[in-house]
Amino acid sequence: MRWVCCLDLDTFFVSVERLLDPSLEGQPVIVGGRRGGPGVVTACSYEVRAHGVRSGMSMREASQLAPVETVFLSGRHGIYAPYAQKVRAVLERYTPVVQAASIDEFYLDFTGTERLYRRPGDHDGAATIERTIRHMRETIFDEVGLPASAGVGGSRIVAKIASGRAKPAGVHLVRHGAEGAFLRPLPVRKFPGIGPRAEAQMQAEGLFTLHELVAESTPLARERFARTIAVVEREMHGQGSARFGRERPAFREHDPVGQRVGSISNERTFFAALDDEQRVLDQLLGLTERVCWRARKRGLRARTVSLKLRTTDFHTVQRSSTGPATAEEKEMLARVQSLYRKVRARAAGLPVRLVGIALSNLVDDGGQLFLPFTQTKRVAAAVDAIRGKCGYDAVRLGAVAKKDVTRAFE
DNA sequence: TCTGGGGTCCTAGGACCC
DNA sequence: TCTGGGGTCCTAGGACCC
Numbered sequence: 001m002r003w004v005c006c007l008d009l010d011t012f013f014v015s016v017e018r019l020l021d022p023s024l025e026g027q028p029v030i031v032g033g034r035r036g037g038p039g040v041v042t043a044c045s046y047e048v049r050a051h052g053v054r055s056g057m058s059m060r061e062a063s064q065l066a067p068v069e070t071v072f073l074s075g076r077h078g079i080y081a082p083y084a085q086k087v088r089a090v091l092e093r094y095t096p097v098v099q100a101a102s103i104d105e106f107y108l109d110f111t112g113t114e115r116l117y118r119r120p121g122d123h124d125g126a127a128t129i130e131r132t133i134r135h136m137r138e139t140i141f142d143e144v145g146l147p148a149s150a151g152v153g154g155s156r157i158v159a160k161i162a163s164g165r166a167k168p169a170g171v172h173l174v175r176h177g178a179e180g181a182f183l184r185p186l187p188v189r190k191f192p193g194i195g196p197r198a199e200a201q202m203q204a205e206g207l208f209t210l211h212e213l214v215a216e217s218t219p220l221a222r223e224r225f226a227r228t229i230a231v232v233e234r235e236m237h238g239q240g241s242a243r244f245g246r247e248r249p250a251f252r253e254h255d256p257v258g259q260r261v262g263s264i265s266n267e268r269t270f271f272a273a274l275d276d277e278q279r280v281l282d283q284l285l286g287l288t289e290r291v292c293w294r295a296r297k298r299g300l301r302a303r304t305v306s307l308k309l310r311t312t313d314f315h316t317v318q319r320s321s322t323g324p325a326t327a328e329e330k331e332m333l334a335r336v337q338s339l340y341r342k343v344r345a346r347a348a349g350l351p352v353r354l355v356g357i358a359l360s361n362l363v364d365d366g367g368q369l370f371l372p373f374t375q376t377k378r379v380a381a382a383v384d385a386i387r388g389k390c391g392y393d394a395v396r397l398g399a400v401a402k403k404d405v406t407r408a409f410e
Numbered sequence: 411t412c413t414g415g416g417g418t419c420c421t422a423g424g425a426c427c428c
Numbered sequence: 429t430c431t432g433g434g435g436t437c438c439t440a441g442g443a444c445c446c
Binding site for chain 3: 042055056101102103104105192193194195196197198304306316317318319320321322361
């Protein structure tokens with residue numbers, strides 16, 4: 001019998017903040033920024049959810065819904081990951097097959113473990129598995145102090161959906177053979193892979209539940225959503241995938257040198273859109289510097305660099321170029337500047353709302369020593385060394401501070 | 411729904427090679 | 429010189445997830 005568990009840490013960032021400041025316990029808390037400020041809600045406690053606040057909601061809207069006593073926190077980078085790692089260590093005591101899907105979400109394979117503890121009468125092992133997972137959830141709370149919910153089923157997707165049903169601080173198990181009954185009444189949006197776009201299209205066809213999607217689609221709609229319908233039907237018949245593929249590298253416990261990550265990107269949205277070309281170029285320099293540094297830190301170089309630009313009308317243009325692998329700002333910036341000319345030719349005139357730089361097609365540095373032959377490289381090596389010790393913001397390149405892109409690397 | 415920031419994955423067309 | 433098909437890489441855009 002296949003048994004997959006999806007374990008989700010409840011309101012993760014809020015829960016960690018509460019561990020660090022117990023006076024927040026029981027208080028309405030929003031992590032994401034100050035009241036009325038820019039940005040969106042990253043995480044929020046159940047006390048504010050009761051008032052309609054949701055993660056992803058703009059801070060402005062959340063500020064209106066949240067009660068006056070709500071505590072707003074900006075969120076502190078880097079303090080959360082160690083707690084996720086402690087949780088992982090607990091999970092690995094229960095089963096060797098643990099995969100992080102994000103900072104606060106794990107998949108575990110319990111297949112076969114029920115045989116170790118099964119008692120008479122528990123034919124499919126479900127009761128044993130459920131007892132084990134309840135125990136695991138309590139251990140996480142006792143040892144790390146974080147509340148978690150767990151969904152259990154025969155496939156990853158069923159386990160994932162069940163974990164939503166288990167919240168807060170519960171366990172929900174879907175027995176083998178019960179998948180159809182579990183899934184049919186759910187709104188289509190609950191199914192992973194059906195986002196706001198697909199949901200709207202389905203609703204326009206009068207399809208609101210998963211049952212309606214698979215059983216009441218017109219031939220045209222069936223064709224349109226064919227892929228999704230096929231996946232949903234497989235899950236309903238208990239034929240969903242329980243395969244544990246490659247773990248997403250970004251969430252691996254260790255990020256060893258040379259480990260291939262899919263891409264490295266940084267972007268910035270301006271709340272007052274930029275209409276000054278020079279200021280856009282300044283931002284591109286800053287972002288290029290940042291992604292190159294992140295790549296070097298991981299011992300990676302990129303063959304592809306992409307530039308994304310969004311104007312105030314929300315039109316987004318993206319251009320990319322592929323060439324020899326590099327992680328050096330000077331080489332990268334030359335490519336970024338030529339991409340910028342291409343983008344500008346497409347989206348001219350309107351003020352700029354967002355710019356971003358992404359590196360992809362990443363290749364291992366081959367353990368090459370970075371030999372600082374030239375003056376430029378010696379400066380770069382020194383900058384990297386300081387950042388390695390003190391963090392990225394400890395150093396800024398002179399030209400960024402002076403707003404002079406063309407002289408950045410002289 | 412008036413929209414951050416970091417990612418992944420999919421599709422589709424074109425270039426190029428064999 | 430023309431024709432074909434398959435494989436692979438690159439590019440652009442979009443949907444989705446946390």
